[in-house]
Amino acid sequence: MTTSPPGSLLTAQGLRKTYGHTHALDGAEFPIHPGEVVAVMGPSGSGKSTLLHCLAGILPPDSGSITYNGREVTTMSDAQRSTLRRSEFGFVFQFGQLVPELTCAENVALPLRLNGTSRKEAERAALGWMERLEVDDLKDKRPGEVSGGQGQRVAVARALVTGPRVLFADEPTGALDSYNGERVMELLTDAARSTNAAVVLVTHETRVAAYSDREVVVRDGKSRDMERAI
Amino acid sequence: MSRLLKNGLVEVDGIEAGGGPERKRYAITHAGITDVEQWLATPQEPEEYLQSALYTKVVLALLTHRDAADILDTQRSEHLRSMRILTDRKRKGDLADQLICDHALFHLEADLRWLELTAARLDKLREAVAR
Structure with missing residues (x-):
């Protein structure tokens, strides 16, 4: 039986995940508290994306424990994990997350529609988030008609529209130039802090990681919490 | 002596x-x-030309069979601490603050890119110092 650090919202302990002969995770640990922004850093292939996918309940680890809000995630059924992801978690990735056939506003409203929210209510909430991310003027445009930076802000609005308690961001600025990358990080972290959401931020860019409160370094599948290390 | x-x-x-x-x-x-x-x-105070001191530390750690990756992680963390302060100042400041902080941030980032590259080359460096 494992226990979570006091006050932590999401905790991983002793995570192991193997692909063939490769140990993607080899005993990784990770705690995050409400309202905290934690950068997950490490070289390519170190296991940081695998850690994010395990924490988010997308990928089951081979062994180890993941506790979200006092509940063990690894023993949940697929349906339970899917519900958890839809209702409690938000996701921002580097590329290709918006549905090209829908307008930007419809994209942002989509998670609410899937959760059964009425069209009118979902649109109202979507526009509110688009305003906060400064992309409300794009509401009727389709993703193919907006720039990379604008599209990424729409994706952040969509990730936050359900009021997630944890936002998972995997290289969210990886495809953007410095200016747009910084603007996305400013808006993303401001929005997350204002709702007390925790942010798990996977990045190899140190200027992006500088928007975090602390960093966890992953190397060879092992994690190192730098706040505790120093 | x-x-x-x-x-x-x-x-x-x-x-x-x-x-x-x-x-x-x-x-x-x-x-x-x-x-x-x-x-x-002890991490170096982030400053220009830090590399020579840090390079010495890394080589000495390898020569004495200590964990050089640990030294690099500790230094990255120290740099990030400075970068967080600058980022916060930038967010709260005016345009002049933003420009000044960005200049400092890019210099610190350059150090860190060297650190990451060195971390990626540690195995080669270990072989070189063992010769």
């Missing part, structure tokens, strides 16, 4: 006679080893 001797970090281990003048042989003391350990474990 006299300062090291005075501070008890090295001691005279013997005197060697040779063709020329006598040569003193010094040995590191326990206090000296502790001092080296402490120096290796």
